[in-house]
Amino acid sequence: MDDADAIKRCQQGDREVFRHLVERYQKRAVAQAMVILLNRDDAEDAVQEAFIDAFKAIGTFDTSRTFYQWFYVLLRNRCYKLTGRRRPTESLDEASLLASQPGMANETRLALENALRSLTREEREIVSLKYFGGLSYDEIAAHLQIPRGTVMSRLFYARQRLQGKLSEV
Amino acid sequence: MKELTCEDVLISQMAAADGEEPEFSKQQLSTHIAGCANCQHELKQLQALDHLLAGQTLSEPHVDLWPAIENRIAKRTNRWQPFALIGLLLVIYKLVEMLPARDPGMAFKLVPLVIVVLLFVFIRENPFRINTELVLER
Numbered sequence: 001m002d003d004a005d006a007i008k009r010c011q012q013g014d015r016e017v018f019r020h021l022v023e024r025y026q027k028r029a030v031a032q033a034m035v036i037l038l039n040r041d042d043a044e045d046a047v048q049e050a051f052i053d054a055f056k057a058i059g060t061f062d063t064s065r066t067f068y069q070w071f072y073v074l075l076r077n078r079c080y081k082l083t084g085r086r087r088p089t090e091s092l093d094e095a096s097l098l099a100s101q102p103g104m105a106n107e108t109r110l111a112l113e114n115a116l117r118s119l120t121r122e123e124r125e126i127v128s129l130k131y132f133g134g135l136s137y138d139e140i141a142a143h144l145q146i147p148r149g150t151v152m153s154r155l156f157y158a159r160q161r162l163q164g165k166l167s168e169v
Numbered sequence: 170m171k172e173l174t175c176e177d178v179l180i181s182q183m184a185a186a187d188g189e190e191p192e193f194s195k196q197q198l199s200t201h202i203a204g205c206a207n208c209q210h211e212l213k214q215l216q217a218l219d220h221l222l223a224g225q226t227l228s229e230p231h232v233d234l235w236p237a238i239e240n241r242i243a244k245r246t247n248r249w250q251p252f253a254l255i256g257l258l259l260v261i262y263k264l265v266e267m268l269p270a271r272d273p274g275m276a277f278k279l280v281p282l283v284i285v286v287l288l289f290v291f292i293r294e295n296p297f298r299i300n301t302e303l304v305l306e307r
Contacts, residue, residue, distance in 0.1 A: 015242060022235050030234075031227040044232060051238050099228040112221065130187070131222040137189045152192070156180045160211075163218045 003067040010058045018058075022051055025068055029075055034097055035128040036079040036121045046082050050075040065142065072143050076125075083121065098132075115165035123158035130155055173201050175208050182208075183215055255288050 001020055009017040026047060033043035053074045062070055098113050100106070116124055129140045140155075141148045173193060178201045181191035191198065202208050262280055266273070 015239075018242070019235050019239070022238055026232055026234050027229040028227075030232050031229045034230075035227065040230065044234065047232075048234050048237055048241075051234065052241050055238075055242055096228045099226045101224055101226070104224070108221075112225070127222070128227065131225060132227040137184070137187070149192075152180050152184050152189075156176075156183055159183065159215055159218055163214050166218065166221075167214075 004063075007058060007061055007067060010055070011061070018051075018055055021054075021067060021071075025071065026051075028068075029071070031097075032072075032125075032128060032133070033075060033079050035116075035124050035132075036076070037082060038097075038117060042082050043079075046078040047075060050078045053078070069139075069142050073145065076144075080121075111166060115162055118165050119158060119161055122154070123161060126151070126155050127158050127162060173197060175201075175205060175211070178202060178205070178208050179211055179215070182212060183219075186216065186219065251288055251291050255284055258284050 001017070003021065003024075006017050006020050010021075029047045029050070030040075030043050033046045034040060037043050037046060050071065054071050057074070061067075096113065097116060098109055100109065116127065119127070126140065126144070129135045129143055135143065137148050137151045137155075140151045144151070146154075177193065178198055181193045182198050182202065185191040185195070185198070202212065259281060262284070266277075
């Protein structure tokens with residue numbers, strides 16, 4: 001079942017179909033929420049709340065966007081609400097942001113991860129959408145609801161800060 | 170024509186490296202870069218970072234959020250039903266009570282009370298219990 005069918009059936013009141021959307025996107029959503037919140041429990045809470053928001057608002061789903069683009073705005077709002085009352089950050093072993101890559105030294109991955117953690121949440125988010133989400137500038141603009149030009153400049157400054165942090169190591 | 174700053178050049182050049190349409194022409198960018206040691210140095214560093222990040226993926230943890238979400242959704246959608254039912258029962262009760270030349274007796278008068286008690290049993294709430302925990306309302 002594709003997302004469009006699932007959404008149509010959810011709009012007709014089929015609650016069980018919403019499960020497909022949750023199961024399809026929950027891992028990606030938790031990983032992206034962790035980039036913003038830097039905490040696994042908070043990330044799961046935010047994703048759960050965002051899916052409830054999505055269920056409540058499914059009747060207003062904008063068909064010109066993909067489900068995940070639409071959902072990401074809800075997720076982002078939930079993450080930003082949670083950042084005010086966040087729990088202490090877990091150690092790196094418990095809440096690793098980056099997956100291990102074959103051929104990459106663990107120290108390099110940890111250095112990169114530490115540098116990412118030292119960025120602001122907006123900087124981490126845009127770097128994540130570009131590199132780990134593989135999104136184009138237009139797609140990032142749609143996800144963050146900002147102009148394309150702002151994506152270009154924000155991404156540039158985030159990269160510059162990240163490079164600076166890595167040089168300090 | 171607007172004079173290019175190093176920042177304009179770097180932003181545009183990195184956009185071009187990402188396969189995006191840069192704000193300035195390739196010729197404008199390469200002319201500036203060729204004569205600017207600062208931009209050459211910055212670009213070299215940013216390209217090294219780009220290379221490092223390009224192969225990375227986010228760690229996707231194993232999660233199963235559906236049971237908790239389903240529970241919350243079910244609670245939300247079922248919440249109105251007991252109240253709709255009690256409303257309907259009370260309307261029926263009132264209509265029966267209004268029937269002329271009929272004395273239903275004391276037991277019938279207690280029906281609304283029974284309905285309300287059943288409602289509290291159904292929604293598992295004790296109206297006489299005082300919540301001792303502080304709940305902060307927004």
